[in-house]
Amino acid sequence: MRGYKTVLKLLNEDLTAERAAVRTYREFAAVSFSAETREMFMEFARSEQGHANGLLKLIMDIENGENEVVFYCPVCGWEVNFGKRPEPGKEARCRMCGVIFVLAEVDGDYQLQKVV
Numbered sequence: 001m002r003g004y005k006t007v008l009k010l011l012n013e014d015l016t017a018e019r020a021a022v023r024t025y026r027e028f029a030a031v032s033f034s035a036e037t038r039e040m041f042m043e044f045a046r047s048e049q050g051h052a053n054g055l056l057k058l059i060m061d062i063e064n065g066e067n068e069v070v071f072y073c074p075v076c077g078w079e080v081n082f083g084k085r086p087e088p089g090k091e092a093r094c095r096m097c098g099v100i101f102v103l104a105e106v107d108g109d110y111q112l113q114k115v116v
């Protein structure tokens, strides 16, 4: 998906780590000596699975173009929203401070550039 090269790389690395944590906690639960400890590790595994599910949904939303491209305004900190599936060159105005920005793509990643 255009503009998300680094974001998708990082999200997929995090997804791999979360899935490894699920497996590890389940293994700890399987060798636990007490029911209390086993349940604690299973709760950890469920928690990590929730993280993995959320990451996978975000990755799929990005890959399907269902994610809005939003930056924090470097002037005031408000959100600058370019919407879904924007083309590089699209302009958006910060709704708080009124500064206009243009969406650029550099080496596969979106960047926010101030219109001068």
Ligand SMILES: [Fe+2]
Pocket (backbone or CB within 6 Å): 073, 074, 075, 076, 077, 078, 094, 095, 096, 097, 098, 099
């Ligand atoms: Fe702003």
